[in-house]
Amino acid sequence: MFIFWVVFTTVIFIQVFATVYSGRNCFFARGQVFLVFELVFTRVFKLAKLFKISRAKMGNSFVKVSNAIVRAVDRKLKNKKLMILLPRCLTKEVLQDIYKLKERFPIEIFTVSGGELARKKVKEIKPSAIIGVACERDLVSGIRDVASKIPVIGIPSSRPNGPCKDTVVDIAELTKAVEFYLK
Secondary structure: HHHHHHEEEEEEHHEEEEEEOOOOOOOOOOHHHHHHHHHHHHHHHHHHHHOOOOOHHHHHHHHHHHHHHHHHHHOOOOOOOOEEEEEEEOOOOHHHHHHHHHHHOOEEEEEEEHHHHHHHHHHHHHHOOOEEEEEHHHHHHHHHHOOOOEEEEEEEEOOOOOOOOOOOOHHHHHHHHHHHOOO
């Protein structure tokens, strides 16, 4: 059983690496993408802890790999119902800039105060895809919660004044994510 697990995990890691590196879907089966989130990344976080790699650094890497996989795996949006989830700690100016995107794109934008409200909003709206803006910890949690059902692109917020206070996000990166889904 152990040898099977080692071989299986190695094959998954090779597929992840090939997908991220090439920008093409290198998974043998559709369901394998979800195994990455459920099985592999859980163990990677445990290994990182063993090697004293910070959760923030691992979270950032997880989001980047997840985003690369979402972009590489060909998922046609059923109804092009795109949801953007924002943390309430963004500055007013950033929020105004983000809400201006509604003038250019058919998107739903919601500001939520935490993971529980985000999950509730996702169940209520039933989007075809999600763009999440948050700190790495919240993005990792959110992506792991819904990635098996709904494609998610995570965009980490910057925290120049510390956690949960006057955070900002790269509007150009957010716009690129919207364009990825809708164009």
